[in-house]
Amino acid sequence: MADIATPPRHLSTFQLQLRRFAGNHLAMASVVVLALIVALCFLGPHAFPFTGEDADFDYISAPIDFTSPHLFGTDDFGRDLLVRVMEGGQVSLTIGFLGALTAGVIGVVYGAVAGYLGGRADRLMMAGVEVLYGFPYVILVILLGLLFGGGTVALFAAIVFTLWLTPAVIVRAQAQSLARREFVEAARAGGMTRAQILLEHIVPNCISVVIVYGSLLVPEVILSESFLSFLGIGIKEPQASWGNLIQAGTSAMDTDLRLLLLPGGLLAAVLFCLNFIADGLRDAFDPNER
Amino acid sequence: MLRFVARRLWGGGLTLAALVTLTFFIMRLAPGGPFSRNRKVSPEVLENIKRAFHLDEPIWQQYARWVWGLLHLDLGPSTRFRDYSVGDLIASGLPYSLTIGFWAIVVAGLVGVALGIAGALRRNGATDYAAGIVGVIGIAIPIFVLGPLAQVLFALKLNWLPVGGIAAGWRSLILPILILALPNIAYISRLTRSSMIEVMRENYVRTARAKGIGPRRVLTGHILTGALLPVIAYLGPATAAIITGSILIETVFAVPGVGRHFVDAALNRDYPLVMGITILYGGLVILFNIATDLLRGWIDPRVRSHG
Numbered sequence: 255m256a257d258i259a260t261p262p263r264h265l266s267t268f269q270l271q272l273r274r275f276a277g278n279h280l281a282m283a284s285v286v287v288l289a290l291i292v293a294l295c296f297l298g299p300h301a302f303p304f305t306g307e308d309a310d311f312d313y314i315s316a317p318i319d320f321t322s323p324h325l326f327g328t329d330d331f332g333r334d335l336l337v338r339v340m341e342g343g344q345v346s347l348t349i350g351f352l353g354a355l356t357a358g359v360i361g362v363v364y365g366a367v368a369g370y371l372g373g374r375a376d377r378l379m380m381a382g383v384e385v386l387y388g389f390p391y392v393i394l395v396i397l398l399g400l401l402f403g404g405g406t407v408a409l410f411a412a413i414v415f416t417l418w419l420t421p422a423v424i425v426r427a428q429a430q431s432l433a434r435r436e437f438v439e440a441a442r443a444g445g446m447t448r449a450q451i452l453l454e455h456i457v458p459n460c461i462s463v464v465i466v467y468g469s470l471l472v473p474e475v476i477l478s479e480s481f482l483s484f485l486g487i488g489i490k491e492p493q494a495s496w497g498n499l500i501q502a503g504t505s506a507m508d509t510d511l512r513l514l515l516l517p518g519g520l521l522a523a524v525l526f527c528l529n530f531i532a533d534g535l536r537d538a539f540d541p542n543e544r
Numbered sequence: 545m546l547r548f549v550a551r552r553l554w555g556g557g558l559t560l561a562a563l564v565t566l567t568f569f570i571m572r573l574a575p576g577g578p579f580s581r582n583r584k585v586s587p588e589v590l591e592n593i594k595r596a597f598h599l600d601e602p603i604w605q606q607y608a609r610w611v612w613g614l615l616h617l618d619l620g621p622s623t624r625f626r627d628y629s630v631g632d633l634i635a636s637g638l639p640y641s642l643t644i645g646f647w648a649i650v651v652a653g654l655v656g657v658a659l660g661i662a663g664a665l666r667r668n669g670a671t672d673y674a675a676g677i678v679g680v681i682g683i684a685i686p687i688f689v690l691g692p693l694a695q696v697l698f699a700l701k702l703n704w705l706p707v708g709g710i711a712a713g714w715r716s717l718i719l720p721i722l723i724l725a726l727p728n729i730a731y732i733s734r735l736t737r738s739s740m741i742e743v744m745r746e747n748y749v750r751t752a753r754a755k756g757i758g759p760r761r762v763l764t765g766h767i768l769t770g771a772l773l774p775v776i777a778y779l780g781p782a783t784a785a786i787i788t789g790s791i792l793i794e795t796v797f798a799v800p801g802v803g804r805h806f807v808d809a810a811l812n813r814d815y816p817l818v819m820g821i822t823i824l825y826g827g828l829v830i831l832f833n834i835a836t837d838l839l840r841g842w843i844d845p846r847v848r849s850h851g
Contacts, residue, residue, distance in 0.1 A: 384555065385562045390829045392788040393822050396810050397567060400574040477686055484688045485795060485807050504692040504796065508700055518689035525684040 271462070274538040281534025284527035291524055295343030302337050307492050329502065329513060339517050342494035346521070349410055350476035357414045357475070358468040361421025366456045368422070369429025370448070380426065383419055391416055395478060399487045409488045413478045417471060424467055428460045462539045469532040473525050480521055496521045545841070552837050556830040563826040564614070564819070568607055571815050597621070610819065619820040624812050630820035633805055638824075640710060640717075641801035644793065645786045647721045652728035652782070657775060659729070660736025661768075664744070675733050682730025687789055691723045691796035708798040720797045724789045728782055735774055743770040773844055780836035784829045 276282060299305065328334055368379040386394075394416050402408030432438060433456070441451050476496075482488030483497025491498060496517045503514030594600045598609060613620055619630035659679075663672035698719060699707040706716045743749060744767055752766045753759075791803035798804075802821055809817035 385559050389559070389563050389566075390784050390787055390825045392791060393563075393567070393806075393825055396807070397570045397574075397818075397822075400810055400813075401570045473684075480686065481688065481792065484792070486811065487807070500689060500692075504688075507692050507696055511696060514689070514692055518693075522685045522689060525686070526680065529680065529684050 268462075271538045275534050278534040278537060280530050284530040284534070288524065288527040288531070291343070291520065291527075292347060295340045295347060298340040299337050299344075302334065304334060305337065305341070307333065335513065335516060338494045339496070339499060339520060342496045342499050342517060343520060345406065345489060345493070345495040346476055346479055346497070347524070349406070349413070349479045350472050353410055353413050353417070353475035353479075354468055354471035356410075357418040357471060358421050358464055360414070360418040362425050362457060362460060362464055364418070365422040365425030365427075366429045366452055366460060369426035370433045370452055370456050372430065372433065376426075376430075380423075383422055386416075387419055387423075395482060396485075396487055399482055406489060406493075409479060409482060412482075413475050417475060417478075421464060421467055421471070424463055425460045428463050429456050432456050432459050466532070466536050466539050469528070469535045473528040473532070476521070476524065476528070548841055549838060552834045556834050559830055560823075560826055564611075564823060565607075567819060567822045568610065569603075571813070571818055572603055572606075574813070610816075614823070619823070620816040622809075622814055622817045624809070624814040624817070630816045633817060634802060634820055634824060637800055637802040637805050640799050641790055641794070641803060644717055644720050644724060644799065644801065645790055647717075648724040648728065648786055648789070649782060651721060651725040652732055653775075655725070656729045656732025657736050657772070659733035660775075661740060663733065663737045664740035664771075665763075667741070672737075675737070678726075679730040679734050682726045682728075687723050687727060688792050688796055690726065691719075691793060694719055694723055695796070708796070710799060716797075717799075720793045720799060723796075724786065724793045727789065728785060731785075732775060732778065732782075735778060736771065739774045740767060740771040743767050746770065773840065776843070777836060777840055779839070780829070780833035783832035787825050787829065 329338070364379065364383075368376045395412050398412035398415055399408060402411050438451060438455055441455055446454070479488060479495065480497030480500065483490075483495045484501045486498075486501070488497055489495040499517035500514060500521070503511075503517060507514050591600070598606055601609070610620065617631075619634070622628050622630055622633055625633060659671070659675040663669075663675045666672060695707050698705050705719055708716065710716050748770075749762065749766050752762050757765070787803070790801065791807060793799070794801040794804040795807065802824065805817065806821045806825075808814075809821065
């Protein structure tokens with residue numbers, strides 16, 4: 255802690271913020287756990303000779319048995335639960351991170367353009383956002399999921415379409431205040447075009463706000479994905495995702511809780527980690543918020 | 545104030561109109577139709593069914609017909625449940641959804657604010673930690689995991705409460721209400737705690753203390769009035785969160801409410817029912833957002849001049 259109180263001269267703000275984040279034990283532990291879960295989901299399936307869609311008729315509804323080939327048993331089609339959960343995790347995590355990234359980028363660009371241009375363009379662009387904002391989010395996601403016809407890409411599009419709004423609003427406020435600052439004025443006087451100013455001055459200065467907010471977006475996207483798959487609107491059998499695995503687990507919960515606990519537990523663990531990381535990022539990048 | 549109200553109502557109406565239009569066209573553009581899953585019928589019969597529901601008309605004419613019906617409070621017939629109009633179906637599900645939603649908001653508000661106050665008054669005390677743990681659980685464990693676990697524990701193992709359905713009257717609504725309230729308890733207690741801590745540092749609170757006002761009066765008369773503003777502002781988003789949650793809760797606990805109808809209708813392309821429930825939900829969310837804004841504007845003059 256002492257080196258944070260008296261920082262050496264050469265540390266940039268960003269390095270300082272990273273240091274402050276690294277000093278947060280809960281957040282750092284969450285990063286480690288999250289990395290382990292990601293590694294498990296993406297590398298784990300390679301350790302098994304079968305995939306999550308292969309049915310093994312010798313082991314139907316097998317219980318947990320670490321000596322059998324199916325460590326956590328199988329479902330009622332004889333498919334290996336652990337492998338299915340790991341494959342489902344790949345889908346959920348990929349949609350979560352890519353979705354948050356895409357929604358974040360769209361939001362940043364839209365918000366930065368609106369905030370920097372100001373005037374009528376800004377009013378028009380934000381009126382559109384305001385209308386979409388008034389929509390009940392679930393309804394929109396469910397309807398868009400239907401429109402795109404189900405499947406991974408459809409789900410991704412539906413979620414991104416509904417989640418870019420908040421980053422856009424946040425970035426717009428930031429861009430609006432930046433547009434009046436002296437260095438932007440100086441850049442304009444120096445002959446930079448609007449596009450150059452946007453890309454080189456406005457957007458980079460919005461990044462730290464976006465990192466803090468974007469980290470909250472990831473759990474939100476993962477939750478939306480599993481929520482839709484749980485309801486049967488998102489990712490459908492035989493492809494696995496945490497949402498539809500949990501759904502399958504709830505229908506068998508009176509006899510066998512393991513089908514619910516494994517995917518549900520991993521989903522909860524990921525959401526725990528992401529929330530702690532988001533808290534840590536907010537404390538590190540935006541200490542006044544606390 | 546009057547201009548403020550008028551502007552909010554106008555904005556809300558605009559949003560609702562956009563929502564209705566968008567929903568209508570998304571539904572029609574989505575692949576599959578209300579009768580594509582039925583067993584095979586001859587083309588003539590299908591033509592007749594389509595004609596009966598006016599699905600053979602050009603899409604803009606269907607849209608105009610639907611809006612005209614809406615203006616007369618007629619949401620049309622359901623394409624899936626024969627002999628039921630959308631109005632009937634919503635009327636049959638709404639009492640359950642409203643009961644669950646209303647009590648979930650009440651429980652979340654009371655428990656959340658109480659936990660938040662207790663946490664802020666004794667920071668890092670036992671209650672604060674307990675509230676923190678409840679908060680993290682409520683935010684990180686999705687209700688479609690928590691719900692089934694509660695069913696296993698309280699219904700199947702302990703046999704205290706029914707697993708689901710509505711046969712047991714109010715007792716069957718206890719679990720749905722509590723599970724639905726939990727994420728909002730988490731959110732409201734965090735919000736209350738952080739805004740209490742902020743307000744307690746304000747100059748006017750110090751002045752009140754310096755004047756010799758008792759700690760209890762300072763809490764109720766000075767701190768809480770300021771600290772609850774963000775909580776009131778959350779009322780609008782909370783409505784949306786409760787609606788989202790109730791869709792899941794009604795699925796998990798097999799409650800025949802509006803949320804369950806909505807999912808079924810969307811999956812079955814029951815156009816009129818989806819439209820009807822969208823109007824209901826959209827209207828509710830927009831109405832509560834406006835009510836929240838008005839309430840804030842009434843309490844806090846700063847909101848009026850800015851909004």
